[in-house]
Amino acid sequence: MPGPSSIDNRLLTQARDKAEASVPEQYTRGYNQIVAAGLKAMFSEKTFPMMKEYLATIKGPQDIPNVIAHGIIKLLSLVFNASQGKLQIEAYGPACIVLMTHALDYVEDVMKITITPDVLAQSTQLVNQGLMHFLKQATKMSDEDF
Numbered sequence: 001m002p003g004p005s006s007i008d009n010r011l012l013t014q015a016r017d018k019a020e021a022s023v024p025e026q027y028t029r030g031y032n033q034i035v036a037a038g039l040k041a042m043f044s045e046k047t048f049p050m051m052k053e054y055l056a057t058i059k060g061p062q063d064i065p066n067v068i069a070h071g072i073i074k075l076l077s078l079v080f081n082a083s084q085g086k087l088q089i090e091a092y093g094p095a096c097i098v099l100m101t102h103a104l105d106y107v108e109d110v111m112k113i114t115i116t117p118d119v120l121a122q123s124t125q126l127v128n129q130g131l132m133h134f135l136k137q138a139t140k141m142s143d144e145d146f
Contacts, residue, residue, distance in 0.1 A: 030088030
């Protein structure tokens, strides 16, 4: 069973590095906790078969952004609920992007579908939209407050 790989696609590495660099120092601990929990949920012996089955719904490059974004937001909700909302909300954005790069890397490595700049951009946009929607619901903030 593969574990979280070291990302070898330069495009994905740059996206991961950019997300990690955007984490303010005071949120580093929360960010690290979210990424660790997310990677464990993605690649543990218990949950990896479910992730693999879910990703099998990808039939071509056009399916990747929606499938990946939906999966990352589902993962986010699991981590958020498991932490009982105690992890720093500000750390979720960069953490979701980093988790997305690991999922995209897995798709590229195992499914042999090249992750293009367009697929990365669409996936990032959908993850960010899903994240905002989820966090607004989870924190019960109005659009104005958010």
